Amino acid sequence: xxxxxxxxxxxxxxxxxxxxxxxxxxxxxxxxxxxxxxxxxxxxxxxxxxxxxxxxxxxxxxxxxxxxxxxxxxxxxxxxxxxxxxxxxxxxxxxxxxxxxxxxxxxxxxxxxxxxxxxxxxxxxxxxxxxxxxxxxxxxxxxxxxxxxxxxxxxxxxxxxxxxxxxxxxxxxxxxxxxxxxxxxxxxxxxxxxxxxxxxxxxxxxxxxxxxxxxxxxxxxxxxxxxxxxxxxxxxxxxxxxxxxxxxxxxxxxxxxxxxxxxxxxxxxxxxxxxxxxxxxxxxxxxxxxxxxxxxxxxxxxxxxxxxx
Amino acid sequence: xxxxxxxxxxxxxxxxxxxxxxxxxxxxxxxxxxxxxxxxxxxxxxxxxxxxxxxxxxxxxxxxxxxxxxxxxxxxxxxxxxxxxxxxxxxxxxxxxxxxxxxxxxxxxxxxxxxxxxxxxxxxxxxxxxxxxxxxxxxxxxxxxxxxxxxxxxxxxxxxxxxxxxxxxxxxxxxxxxxxxxxxxxxxxxxxxxxxxxxxxxxxxxxxxxxxxxxxxxxxxxxxxxxxx
Numbered sequence: 005x006x007x008x009x010x011x012x013x014x015x016x017x018x019x020x021x022x023x024x025x026x027x028x029x030x031x032x033x034x035x036x037x038x039x040x041x042x043x044x045x046x047x048x049x050x051x052x053x054x055x056x057x058x059x060x061x062x063x064x065x066x067x068x069x070x071x072x073x074x075x076x077x078x079x080x081x082x083x084x085x086x087x088x089x090x091x092x093x094x095x096x097x098x099x100x101x102x103x104x105x106x107x108x109x110x111x112x113x114x115x116x117x118x119x120x121x122x123x124x125x126x127x128x129x130x131x132x133x134x135x136x137x138x139x140x141x142x143x144x145x146x147x148x149x150x151x152x153x154x155x156x157x158x159x160x161x162x163x164x165x166x167x168x169x170x171x172x173x174x175x176x177x178x179x180x181x182x183x184x185x186x187x188x189x190x191x192x193x194x195x196x197x198x199x200x201x202x203x204x205x206x207x208x209x210x211x212x213x214x215x216x217x218x219x220x221x222x223x224x225x226x227x228x229x230x231x232x233x234x235x236x237x238x239x240x241x242x243x244x245x246x247x248x249x250x251x252x253x254x255x256x257x258x259x260x261x262x263x264x265x266x267x268x269x270x271x272x273x274x275x276x277x278x279x280x281x282x283x284x285x286x287x288x289x290x291x292x293x294x295x296x297x298x299x300x301x302x303x304x305x306x307x308x309x310x311x312x313x
Numbered sequence: 314x315x316x317x318x319x320x321x322x323x324x325x326x327x328x329x330x331x332x333x334x335x336x337x338x339x340x341x342x343x344x345x346x347x348x349x350x351x352x353x354x355x356x357x358x359x360x361x362x363x364x365x366x367x368x369x370x371x372x373x374x375x376x377x378x379x380x381x382x383x384x385x386x387x388x389x390x391x392x393x394x395x396x397x398x399x400x401x402x403x404x405x406x407x408x409x410x411x412x413x414x415x416x417x418x419x420x421x422x423x424x425x426x427x428x429x430x431x432x433x434x435x436x437x438x439x440x441x442x443x444x445x446x447x448x449x450x451x452x453x454x455x456x457x458x459x460x461x462x463x464x465x466x467x468x469x470x471x472x473x474x475x476x477x478x479x480x481x482x483x484x485x486x487x488x489x490x491x492x493x494x495x496x497x498x499x500x501x502x503x504x505x506x507x508x509x510x511x512x513x514x515x516x517x518x519x520x521x522x523x524x525x526x527x528x529x530x531x532x533x534x535x536x537x538x539x540x541x542x
Binding site: 014031032033034038049050051052087131144145148150151152196198200201255256259260262 | 320322323358402403404405406407422424451452453454455456462463465467469
């Protein structure tokens, strides 16, 4: 389906993924899951979700047929926002900017922020807040989740006591800690792409892609983030995408409805296994999509036999 | 008068009185509501716009001009599912493009307290511009948001018929208030971008009976002043 040839200026994406014995996202101060009081649903921050999306964008670009000639030899200067570099070191603003200037062989670093906005692949999609006094490089995001990604059901949290690999100096202590994980969570995220904003952001971008190609790149990266390019850490690796539905909403009539609200329709609120989760999603997904104008959505990617009808 | 409902998953209305704070004000200020009109009408964002004359920072020049011409006034009411505005702590690891602070840091832990599941009723009194504004609210050019760009919102129920609601009241000492500010146009002399009017919108009006919006509730949306240096 050609998702661009349409009068609407927006694309909506409903993306689902499963987490099993994983810990997708925790509050950085309390280390606790984000739990919806009263329902036991688990949600993640938008920052966490986009972090994985950017990570995969970096990898997808390096093997993209059109982008590989330009980005394939770059190490750091593909996406801008990363906490650490591929050298394993934490990066600060200066080192990120320097990496771009070096890898793109920029002789003139005046207005560097504006130049980075036209080289980095994540900035036209997720935005850029340029804090430089003299730079005018701020870019408004063109892709955003309309709600924080959330499980559509109550999730059980399991606590595991573990012994660390190296005990503490105190010989009596084995260096134990308590680790919390989700037994099972099927997350749903309703995401919007603003095509007008994307077109504006990608004008004169070095990638040289059409708006349609940018959309395809973004969707491929999101899928890769939860399939081929999952983060290998203990808390992240057991998360797998299940489906991605894409359509053009008629915003004169379609109002976003939080996919987390599928909770209300469930007979059994607590879901503990993948088979249970997929069975419930198969039952309720078509009605949810119908309610938000996605009855004719295209199933762009699918695993595990989910259907939109 | 035009009224419109606005809904979203969360809202983050920064308080200019507390620079650096991450505790959201209870609802949008009149200047933020001016921004809602600007978004609907398709004016460019403040941060993406050019400098307008002597003002040394980016401004939404088209919006300022529209506000000057229309003398638009606004009112707001909380209409969320809970009787009082609910806030929720939502701390994140974020990456800031900060040029201050320790050179080794580019990511920060942000403590944030957001308005949760916000819903507001907004009234616009924009005179002859109301027909254009009504069309724009029905089909907004850009996606509106509640303060932060991570807090998308949407317009519904656009109407020319005012509704009774617990409209936010102008006061000096609110229980839970949003500071009211105005944009300064002679910033080079004044040295300030915003003027605080020492007034607030009090959104916590549980004991007030619902009423139609009137002079007690309307504030000029981002009215522009020359400020004294």
